[in-house]
Amino acid sequence: MKVSARNLIPATIKQITQGAVNSEVVMEIAPGVELVSIITKHSVENLGLKEGSKVKAMVKASSVMVVTD
Amino acid sequence: MKVSARNLIPATIKQITQGAVNSEVVMEIAPGVELVSIITKHSVENLGLKEGSKVKAMVKASSVMVVTD
Amino acid sequence: MKVSARNLIPATIKQITQGAVNSEVVMEIAPGVELVSIITKHSVENLGLKEGSKVKAMVKASSVMVVTD
Amino acid sequence: MKVSARNLIPATIKQITQGAVNSEVVMEIAPGVELVSIITKHSVENLGLKEGSKVKAMVKASSVMVVTD
Amino acid sequence: MKVSARNLIPATIKQITQGAVNSEVVMEIAPGVELVSIITKHSVENLGLKEGSKVKAMVKASSVMVVTD
Amino acid sequence: MKVSARNLIPATIKQITQGAVNSEVVMEIAPGVELVSIITKHSVENLGLKEGSKVKAMVKASSVMVVTD
Numbered sequence: 001m002k003v004s005a006r007n008l009i010p011a012t013i014k015q016i017t018q019g020a021v022n023s024e025v026v027m028e029i030a031p032g033v034e035l036v037s038i039i040t041k042h043s044v045e046n047l048g049l050k051e052g053s054k055v056k057a058m059v060k061a062s063s064v065m066v067v068t069d
Numbered sequence: 070m071k072v073s074a075r076n077l078i079p080a081t082i083k084q085i086t087q088g089a090v091n092s093e094v095v096m097e098i099a100p101g102v103e104l105v106s107i108i109t110k111h112s113v114e115n116l117g118l119k120e121g122s123k124v125k126a127m128v129k130a131s132s133v134m135v136v137t138d
Numbered sequence: 139m140k141v142s143a144r145n146l147i148p149a150t151i152k153q154i155t156q157g158a159v160n161s162e163v164v165m166e167i168a169p170g171v172e173l174v175s176i177i178t179k180h181s182v183e184n185l186g187l188k189e190g191s192k193v194k195a196m197v198k199a200s201s202v203m204v205v206t207d
Numbered sequence: 208m209k210v211s212a213r214n215l216i217p218a219t220i221k222q223i224t225q226g227a228v229n230s231e232v233v234m235e236i237a238p239g240v241e242l243v244s245i246i247t248k249h250s251v252e253n254l255g256l257k258e259g260s261k262v263k264a265m266v267k268a269s270s271v272m273v274v275t276d
Numbered sequence: 277m278k279v280s281a282r283n284l285i286p287a288t289i290k291q292i293t294q295g296a297v298n299s300e301v302v303m304e305i306a307p308g309v310e311l312v313s314i315i316t317k318h319s320v321e322n323l324g325l326k327e328g329s330k331v332k333a334m335v336k337a338s339s340v341m342v343v344t345d
Numbered sequence: 346m347k348v349s350a351r352n353l354i355p356a357t358i359k360q361i362t363q364g365a366v367n368s369e370v371v372m373e374i375a376p377g378v379e380l381v382s383i384i385t386k387h388s389v390e391n392l393g394l395k396e397g398s399k400v401k402a403m404v405k406a407s408s409v410m411v412v413t414d
Contacts, residue, residue, distance in 0.1 A: 001346040003403065004342040004388035006105040008136065009098075019158035020295035021314065024178060025135055029078075030099055036075040037133035038159065038178065040300060040314065040406055043349035047137050056136040058348065061385055062200050062338050063132035064106035066094055066142040067077065067125040068116050070139040072196065073181035073273040088365035089226035090245065093385060107366065107385065109199055109231060109245065112142035127141065130178055131269050131407050135349040144243040146274065147236075157296035162316060163273060167216075168237055174213040175271035176297065176316065185275050194274040200338050201270035202244035204232055204280040205215065205263040206254050208277040210334065211319035211411040227364035228383065247337055247369060247383065250280035265279065268316055269407050282381040284412065285374075301411055305354075306375055312351040313409035323413050332412040339408035340382035342370055343353065343401040344392050 007059040011035060013051055016044060025049065027057055076128040080104060082120055085113060094118065096126055145197040149173060151189055154182060163187065165195055214266040218242060220258055223251060232256065234264055283335040287311060289327055292320060301325065303333055352404040356380060358396055361389060370394065372402055 011027035014034070023044045025037045035057045049055065080096035083103070092113045094106045104126050118124065149165035152172070161182045163175045173195045187193065218234035221241070230251045232244045242264045256262070287303035290310070299320045301313045311333045325331065356372035359379070368389045370382045380402045394400065 002344045002392050003348075004382075004384040004392060005134075006385060006388065007103075009102065009104070017159055019160065019298075021293055021298045021300045022159045022295065024130070024159045024180070027135075033078065034076075035078070035128075035133060036130040036178070037135055037349075038131045038407070039133075039135055039349040040312070040351060042300070042312075043135070043351060047135065047347050047349060049135065049137075053137070058134040058136050059104075059128055059132060060339075060341060061093070061105040062107045062383070063128060063198075064104060064108075065074075065127040065198060066096075066106055066108055066112070066116065066118065067127050068118075068122070068140045071185050071275045072141075073175075073177040073185060075178060075181060086366055088229075088367065090224055090229045090231045091226065091364075091366045093366045093387070105385070105387075106142075107200070108142040109144060109243070111231070111243075112144065116140050116142060129270075129272060131176070132405075134405060137347045143272075145241075147240065147242070155297055157298065160297045162268070162297045162318070165273075171216065172214075173216070173266075173271060174268040174316070174318075175273055176269045177271075177273055181273070185273065187273065187275070191275070196272040196274050197242075197266055197270060199231070199243040200245045201266060201336075202242060202246075203212075203265040203336060204234075204244055204246055204250070204254065204256065205265050206256075206260070206278045209323050209413045210279075211313075211315040211323060213316060213319065226367075228362055228367045228369045229364065244280075245338070246280040247282060247381070249369070249381075250282060254278050254280060267408075267410060269314070281410075283379075285378065285380070300406070303411075309354065310352075311354070311404075311409060312406040313411055314407045315409075315411055319411070323411065325411065325413070329413070334410040334412050335380075335404055335408060337369070337381040338383045339404060340380060340384075341350075341403040342372075342382055342384055342388070342392065342394065343403050344394070344398070
């Protein structure tokens, strides 16, 4: 399976907060560097995500912005 | 200035490809780990982005997906 | 700090509804013109947002659609 | 026709820049306040958009971020 | 009313799950083919959506990815 | 490989328009029902997409809106 999304970053899940519809998934992509995702509660269950899971964070390039100081 | 977007990742610009309207900005966030962004050509010029620029990649949490093997 | 996002609109927060994961933030950008945002509950707390706060609404240009009659 | 997108802002088109695939549409939503949209060139043609057109800018609430000073 | 969003797919609502802020709307676009949307609870109520409602699912082209085997 | 994105729709590519940075990919998901995607030119080449390719269109649930008459 190959996806057009340009960004696939290896990550480890640190924390999951469940809501009624959405869940917040906090991942670590490097020591001290977190990446946060909001996905549906259904997907958290369907993928069997839990703290410690090795996953990839995926982001479409058109969703990435650039910031300067 | 503080933003609600949860993800701000330090990065260095490696390559910029200009189109008529949009530009592709390839960044490096760790040795060998790239992050690609599509922003407007106008923003590339307005922020004075070029190869080697130290920036931050910014992503809203609701734009981040999770992938498992 | 400069961002590639093209749209930054001065706004005043009128109402915040908190969920377990996400919050709805209703802003006013002109008399009678509202703009609604969904951000994480964590960001509402981290930015100290409350009714009456003077903020800016930020939108990436690729997220804006155009409608005609 | 009613849409779930929470944000529909009356606007006037000021400038359109055409690329091969995407177009940049600069709108004015209040005197001196611009809103920029990237849509397909096909949609610009299909909707018959041109400078001076009275339109509405539409944004899904989950695409709106909040910024503080 | 015409929209720049390129994708408008006829659908029937099968299930709605309400959260405090967001709702999950499961639609059927063909026998056995589902399409899931997250919109605000406010929009579900404002549009009077319920199971069995005939609607259209709308997606901006820049939000669609492509996957191969 | 499993993804959190809730929507994966089988499709056949009908037409690809290449720009300098982005490409427009028109797919058919049912007889007469098209789905249009904007992805980077790089992804079109990397995935080897061409007219007639059997693919899946992928959409995150938070990018799907609902429209009523």
